[in-house]
Amino acid sequence: MHHFTIGALALPGSTHISLGPRHPSQAGFISGTHELAGGLWRNIDIRIGYGHRAAEKLFEVRDYRTAIMLADRHDWLSAFTGELGVTLAVEQAMRLTPPPRVPWLRTVMAETARLHSHLGFLSHLSDDVWEPIERIRHALLAWSGNRVHPMLNRVGGLAADLPAGWALPLDDVRRVADRLEAGLSRTSRFRGLAVLDVDVCTGFGLSGPVARAAGLDLDRRASGYLVYADVFRPAPTRAEGDAHARFSVLVDELRTSADMLDVLLARAAAEPGEIAVRLARRLQVPEGEHWAELEAPWGIAGTLLVSRGGSTPWRLALRTPSFANLSALGHALEGTPETAIADAVASIGYSVGDADK
Incomplete structure (x- = not known):
């Protein structure tokens, strides 16, 4: 052993x-x-579990506004996704509809977070990713005041509007995607490595790029939440389920996210509007159970909200893709040559905070 x-x-x-x-x-x-x-x-x-911080227990003593800030902290590569999931669950429970501009801006941030996360995990293939990553972080800083944890979501809206002239390095992202794709086409290093087929993905509850690399056409964005009904462009799936397929799906999704962001930013610039609903100082959520889910960079992220009518949740539980991916990691590594272990691990993305919570 x-x-x-x-x-x-x-x-x-x-x-x-x-x-x-x-x-x-x-x-x-x-x-x-x-x-x-x-x-x-x-x-x-x-x-796993070394990074456990009892986030779900802490939610029980946080009011709904501060719970959103705590949810921003568990996936460091896609912090906005965590806060968005809790916000959508609370708004659903309160039957609250934000102003029309808000879903557009939230979708901008969701796809920006996806670019940031995918580029980070693709750094195993090339250092070319770091320049656009830094430029994305500077863009996050300009909008939210923080390079990593935007904390922009509020119940009923956003804390700040999109700054005038705000831009992302989308052409740089596309150029990096082209170089990464060319590099993958020239190597067989990742082919047949750490295969996770359709049955395994289904058994472990995998979604996102890992499932799409095995041929499962699962993408929560296709349901049309936020404004994805107007802008969603699916990336091609693969059938091999190996490390090469997973890296290829990530590269393809760089392009589709960049294409969506072109449309989103043009619409956001052309149609200004309100970004928040005025609410009472003390928020109370009606009694009941509510489930909200969205497409995080590595798959479906779900939020279970159980309210007993107070100003804090009775239960706020997170279903995270990192936990599912790490659950399947041992199966993926079975039979892998010792010299290829790092490549296999790199192809299955996770954030420790997202898994351990």
Whole structure:
């Protein structure tokens, strides 16, 4: 039996899998055990929970406004997605409809977060991604005042409108996507590696790029929440379910997100309007159970809100794609050559905070 670690911490006597100092996997820590037979990894046991911060328990003593800020903290690559999920659940429970401009701006931020996340995980393939990542972070700073945690959502709207002249490096993103696609086409390094087929994806509840790489046409955006009914452009699915297919899906989604953002930003600039609903100082959500879900960068993210009529949730539970992906990681690594473990891990994205909560 051999021990291994992935992330920021290397333990004595363990094999440390490093995907580079700037890769998203470095923010956090997971460990596990495996057996080695003929140079292949077998009987892998993944252990998570080292980053557990009791977020769902903390929600129970936060009012609904501060709960949104806490939800921003668990997926560091796509912080806006976390706050958006809780906001949509609360608005659904209150039967509250934000002004028409708000869904457009929220969709801008959701797709910006998707670009930021996908580029970060594609850094395993090339350092070319870091320039557009930095420019996206500067754009987030200009709008929200924070490079990583925007905290823009409010119940019934947004904290700030889109600044005049606000722009994203969409042409740079497309050029990086072209270079990444060309690089993938020239190598067989990822083909047949860490296969997750349709049955496995279904069994583990996988969604997002991992499922689409196996041929499952699952994308919550196709349901038309926010303004996706007007702008959604699906990326092609793959059938192989291997690391090559997963990286390819991420690259394709860079282009489709950039295309959607062209439309979204043009509409946002052309049609100004209100960005918030005036509400009481103390928010109370009617008693009941409510479920809201959206398409996070790595799959379906769900929020279960149970209210007993007070100003804090009785239960606020998160269903995160990172937890599902890490649940399937051991299965994906089964039979993988020891020399290819880092490539296999890099193709299955997760944020430790998103999994551990």
